[in-house]
Amino acid sequence: MAASSLPNADRVAKHLCFGLQFRLLSALTFLLSLITACGGSPNPGGKPGEMVYYSEGGDIKGFDPVRASDVDSALAVYKIYEGLVEYDYLYRPYRVVPVLAESLPEISADGLTYTFKLKKGVRFQDDPCFPGGKGREVTAEDFIYSFKRLMDAKNLATGSWVFAGHVLGVDEWSKASEDRGKPTDYTRPIQGFEAPDRYTLRIRLKDPYPQLLWVLTMQYTFAMPREAVEFYKDDLLNHPVGTGPYRLKRWQRNYRMEFERNPAFHGQLYPSEGAPGDREKGLLADAGKPLPFIDRIILYNVREYYTWWQMFLRGQIFSVGISKDYFNKVVNTDLELTPDMVKRGIVLRKEPQMDVFYLGFNWEDPVVGNGKTTEEAERHRKLRRAIACSFNQEQIKETYAGRMIPAAGPITPGTTGYDPAKPYPWKFNLDLACKLLAEAGYPDGKDARTGKRLRLSLDMGGAGDAETRQLGEMYVNFVRQTGVEMTINFSLQPEHWRKLERKETQMFSSGWVMDYPDAQNVLQLWYGPNESPGVNHCNYKNPEFDKLYQRILTMQNSPERTAIYKQMVDMIVDDCPGVFMFHRLTYALLRDWVVNFKPHDFPYPNVKFYKVLKH
């Protein structure tokens, strides 16, 4: 998932766009609110004995799983719909566990056929779309229908990539559905999806697809009843009908979403096994108990961090991110919560993010790109390395109060192939930067042939965001130390994407949030055929890298594959099509009456594990 160029994890911070005036005011009122805040009156409007969870929820695209590609939509969809498998909530490293499947699939020896047995007796929630309003049992055919919806070109499903090119017959079926003049024929079978009986689902692949189980945890593949699609048509976005722990009670767009416990939920249990230390933290206290614990979830679409903070202190919402402006006031120099906040019953959540932020060089640019000749390629490579060496990650970390881990390559923490011990050869080193710059033909930052100073341009999104601007100014100062001038073009995010799509940048800032914990997901950013408008916005081309990428696509997780990942990373680091900056570390606050919380990189269904102790 492409991330914005914001360095902080708190989406809320992007709203802090009113400049100094806002910041001074918010700091003032923040301090006032800390002094005068009452203990809070949680559970506003909740019935006695009812467990209600209040939180912030952003704008969503609606409740159609095949289109829910953004984080907020995914968080909403996971409350209502379910798929065959999901991530284990507690266990690390990540693994999948069955949800609507009875068990993990049986995989054929050649890795081309996955056979799932479905749980019996799982029912869709009651809804007027069913005869008599009574939800019916989920069958394998429901999954095949849902997979077809995902591949139907008319649905503009943003997640069709999960099956495209992998499952037998899906590409042909999808192609046939493009004709807008006639309705898509859902009776036409897809060779790769079979239902030998009511409770057996078989997925047949063209080539081994080791990521299949990971992608089956994603909302795109969730079970959707045909009746709901046909009954609600375009309005399906507003009328979710799933099997999940909750059902939608009320949704006021741009304002509020309310979910209530689904009485027909199939009775998933809280996990009994966790990672080392989970038991000591009390995370296994509810082992084996039926989910969900919370009766109602109310999500408010709060835009301004300032408002968000006041609601959090009043107990109207239970969790809040910490914006950079407030960070030093609630977290001390040891990166722990201040005693005052602890006294208020607030706990600190530290969540390392499975993401990477980088500055990319456009491989087709005449100055920083690959170059036309071998000699030019070598000079340009040295120039890119020199620029990389001028960026001081430690200073960035300091500026952002330690809320990031310096990156040494594209692979994110928590992913196979990530090696925190391996040094980044192009980390901050001004002497090396100047040396490389001279070798690239730019001694003291001036073109040796013309005597003119080298001027580069960097494109950044998040034009309205104070934090992005501050970061951009820091980047300019880093590069200036080598004698090179760099200008920054700030754009709103859509404009930034447009420039990347059209290969109109020389350098750009970007990021990638992992879709699943497999390095292949991030390595695709450097795969030649994925060049812009695909995800390879650097337009990096390296035939050797591409060959290895094609190889890993079909390899199961193994030491051999990990070795290839490392080889691919070495190629990228050596060619330096991007400067790897950091992985985010999110800090957020939570009321101590919310328990069973464990940070997770794919937290979408996790609210069903939470418990609210106090009312």
Add this chain to the structure above:
Amino acid sequence: MTAYIIRRLLTVIPITLGVLLLVFTIYRVIGGDPAVRLAGKNATPAKIEQIRKQFGYDKPKFFNWQEAAKTGQPMAVFDSQFWQVVRQFAQFEFGKSLQSNQRISRMMADGVVPSLCITTPIFLIEITVAIALALLCAFYRNTWLDRTFVVISIVGMSISGLVYIMLGQYFFAFKLGWFPVWGFEGVNYVLLPVAIGVVAGIGGSLRFYRTIMLDEMYQDYVRTAFAKGASQRQVLFKHVLKNAAIPILTNVVVAIPFLYTGSLMLESFFGIPGLGRMTVDAIYTGDEPVLFAMVFIGSVIFVIANLITDLCYTWADPRIRLQ
């Protein structure tokens, strides 16, 4: 007059066409490819191309000369992206949001009431209070009362709306608990944003109306009225207010189209699910159908509001004839 009204209404066509052309150029020509946004993450070039074809984004932007030459049909020249938007909008068919896939007409219908719940009371209260105070200032011109109001209005104008919002929300909602901090679930939820909106805007309005009133107070007809023995009250309400009606009407009616767009900051801070938030979100996310629709509706309302202003002029000043 009917001919005048029809003529003025017909100006909606070139104006909206021009506005659409401008917005289309900004977003579709200078801006990005909507197919890429629709394709979502991990999209392959093939998928993007498929969407382009499916939605006609592969067609020429303005005129399809190639198609016209190929088919021999002159009208085929309009088989382009821009004219497709024009055809759609001419039927008030705004399509669906790229972000949410919701029908834009429904999104607008959902958002207009919350926006109006905030902007209409602010608008009405602000005008009423500002005109009343302006008359008071004119009545007591150059006295301590007039000067006090001038100072207050200048101070009020100098303070950013953000200050009123943040301090108002902090003191009256968070600290004193007189109003909800955030939300839109009843009358008590709009009282504070409306009060803040009025206080934040009244300084400028008062200054504007006071200037108009004072201009009128120094006119010959006012001196004549006083000479004829008219009381201060008669002069103010019967003569001055009526003669000041033209600039007041211009100011007031032209502001009406902006009511439907809501107040962005108030909506944002107080959780009012109105059109202001929707429009700004559309700008941030590049949701061009929503922007096209908002701009289109805005321009139509603007033309109509101007027409209403002209009609009101004839009511306010019988010397004006519409031809």
